[in-house]
Amino acid sequence: MSATGHETAQHAVQLGLPELPAEPYPAEVRERLDPDAAAIVARYPQSRSALLPLLHLVQSEEGFVSRTGIRYCAEQLGLTTAEVTAVATFYTMYRRRPAGEYHVGVCTNTLCAVLGGDQIFAELQQHLGIGNNETTEDGSVSLEHIECNAACDYAPVVMVNWEFFDNQDPASAKQLVDDLRAGAEVTPTRGAKLCSFKETARILAGFPDGRPGAVDESGAGGAPSMAGLRLAHGETLPGTGPAKVVAPRQQESAEEPSETEGDEA
Ligand code: FES
Numbered sequence: 001m002s003a004t005g006h007e008t009a010q011h012a013v014q015l016g017l018p019e020l021p022a023e024p025y026p027a028e029v030r031e032r033l034d035p036d037a038a039a040i041v042a043r044y045p046q047s048r049s050a051l052l053p054l055l056h057l058v059q060s061e062e063g064f065v066s067r068t069g070i071r072y073c074a075e076q077l078g079l080t081t082a083e084v085t086a087v088a089t090f091y092t093m094y095r096r097r098p099a100g101e102y103h104v105g106v107c108t109n110t111l112c113a114v115l116g117g118d119q120i121f122a123e124l125q126q127h128l129g130i131g132n133n134e135t136t137e138d139g140s141v142s143l144e145h146i147e148c149n150a151a152c153d154y155a156p157v158v159m160v161n162w163e164f165f166d167n168q169d170p171a172s173a174k175q176l177v178d179d180l181r182a183g184a185e186v187t188p189t190r191g192a193k194l195c196s197f198k199e200t201a202r203i204l205a206g207f208p209d210g211r212p213g214a215v216d217e218s219g220a221g222g223a224p225s226m227a228g229l230r231l232a233h234g235e236t237l238p239g240t241g242p243a244k245v246v247a248p249r250q251q252e253s254a255e256e257p258s259e260t261e262g263d264e265a
Contacts, residue, residue, distance in 0.1 A: 022067035022081075030072075033061060037076050040205060047077050051087055053205045055094050060201035064095040092146070093162075093204075099197045100135045100142035102180045105159040106173070109148035116169055117156040121145050123170040128177060140181045142197075153224040154189070161200040163188035192217040 025033065036057055041050045054076060058069030070084045077084075088094045095103075106121040107113075124143055128136055135142040151157045154166030158173050165176060166189040179186050186194055192214040195203075203209045227237055 019067075022071045024075075025061075025068055025072055029061065033057065033072070036205070036207070037072075041076065043206070048079060051077060051079070051084065052091075055084075055088055055091075056201045056205035059094060060198045060205060063098045063198055063201075097133055098135060098139075098142075101140050101196050102160050102177075102194070103142045103144065103197045104177060104180075105144050105146035105149075105162075107147070107149055107151070107155070107157045107159070108145040111152045112148070112156040115155045120156060120158065120168055120170050120173045124173055124177060127174050136181070138181070141177050153227075154222075160186070160188070161194055161197050162204075163191045163194055165189055190222060 024030070037054060040053045040057060041047050043053075044050050051073060054073045055065055055069070058072055059065055062069060065088045067081075070081050070088060073079070073088075074081045074084045089096070104124070106117055106124060108117045108121055121143075125131055128141060128143060130136055130141075130143055133142070133144050146159065149157055149159060149164075151164055151166065154164065156168050158165040158168045158176065160176070160180065165173075168176075176186065188194065192209065193211070195211065209215055230237060
């Protein structure tokens, strides 16, 4: 049999073998997870509604959603592992491979891409020596290209553990990952200070962020996010000249003569 034929046969055999059921979590892990899982399930009138936060909870344990984590969620909620897998693989915030302590997402959706996101992603891969969805050998940084994060007004955007780093370029992004790997303090452009990927996953599971001041730091939309609304309200903005944006309805009512004016003519 040729090498290629042998590989094909091996591949076919692998495909044909059913996967063995995942191992359950060890008792000490269950001891820690069970009370948290019960608290999550108790939030909902129907237990299956708890699946999304429960997946974040298992992600906070392992840094990704493993087959064991899927089995755990299924057992907690009376679902099949196939049902849990369908959800876990649909949403991109659930990782199928272990994340680094800092998970770096580079937006390569249209606006970020044309403003430099593609270049940032290419240079970060080279700089870190890893590809998409891979983790550095020291486990500190994982890299992923991500879809629009609704931060297009600050494009190109890089996220670290889902916190925003706005208006990046290849040099600032490389400095960012170097600082993360060196353990230097890194502050997002806006939002709360960084914590590890697993800690972030626990907050996303709906447990309080206990870090002093972190909730107040979460902030709101910045000036670029509000510019369109202010223009629509007829304000002029610095650097936009004297022209005002007039809402179409206001323009029509200013141009059309009122019924009273027509009667008088
Ligand atoms: S395109 Fe990157 S945040 Fe929207």
